[in-house]
Amino acid sequence: MKYVDEYRDRAQAEGCARAIAAITTRPWSIMEVCGGQTHSIVRYGIDELLPEKLTLLHGPGCPVCVTPLELIDKALRIAARPEVIFCSFGDMLRVPGSGGDLFSVKAQGGDVRIVYSPLDALKLARENPQRQVVFFAVGFETTAPANAMAVFQAHAQKIANFSVLVSHVLVPPAIEALLSAPDNRTQAFLAAGHVCTVMGFEEYLPLAKKYRVPIVVTGFEPLDILQGILMCVRQLEEGRAEVENQYTRSVKREGNRPAQELMAKVFRVVARKWRGVGEIPRSGFGLRDEFAAHDAEARFGLVDYHVDEDSECISGQVLRGVRKPRECPAFGGRCTPERPLGATMVSSEGACAAYYQYRRHEQTSITAGKRS
């Protein structure tokens, strides 16, 4: 497929890895923010091509993983109602709430449907005026324009039986939370290419300056990621801390203005809880008052519903790059993708699930070594 296959060339990847090795003189830790990049790195063994001195830390950029338990529980309650058609992207269905997951609600007779786009959910609402259609609006900035458009059209077309359960999160506040934590190990970031396709990268400029970290906007194919790493290492070795753009075929400095304008019409910035991390101020989106009629939490009386998180799951530390999946005693034993203890084991973009899928048969003795 054009613009995909040519960025997966093995020989060129090895050439790029050699270029990285040639300029690396000191140990560096680089975090890829996005779960899609984590998946590519583990799937293609990109970290194994790198010199010993470089460590890749896996970041918090998996919206499925960071959706708080509380929101999952709200989804389960709404989905169980007989009048509701509950629509979601597929990867949310197995995320464990306090009592089961959306699959188990479906098995017990709930009308839970997987959709490809929020507009599919809106179409269902139009076709089923006697039912309540609820869309689980999770995601980072990449997904926010799509979800904003569904709400905008529902409002404009007066589709009153459509509502959204919003759990939108934003990348820059999470990066800042990581950088200001006392146990931060990250010295440079690969910023998420599709988040920046929508948002541009101007909001990263003050972060790079304030925390003296290189930030390189990076794509998702193996060659993109290797070039992003090369650009990070070059900055680190030269003592620079700038925002650079590897993913120039998609990302413009200002991002996608029409998308940003629609998001700003529908959403406002709010504090959000991140699963395993806690509340981060100004780190997500909620609906603006004009669109409050489409807020599922209000519609189903769940605004004041709160739950505390607990469990032996260390996903919070995994999401912050402080620990690797195999450092968890439950990994691959008490916690598997079929019976996950935490969300990082659920989504294919979660670091734990990626390690389970591609690396679980490797010897645990390397846990303490480079590849853990």
Place this chain on the structure above:
Amino acid sequence: MCLAVPGKILSATGSDTMRTGVVSFGGAKKEASLAFVPEAIVGDYVLVHAGFAISVVDAAEAAQTLEYFRQIGELGELEEPGGKP
């Protein structure tokens, strides 16, 4: 979740927030909203996420990135593995 797939616009219809198109992903055709890429025309490649085109792929930039990799690959072939250029 932030997966976006490049595809070629085969046709476009409607305007503003209701602008849509048929996009081919390596032969598989699917409808996508073109509301966020008003500049996109038939024949352009767009990155599609959750049913929405979020950018027009810049062919010149894509070619430049590939040329960079080709040069790096050639440099690598001239050295011993692990050697310095």
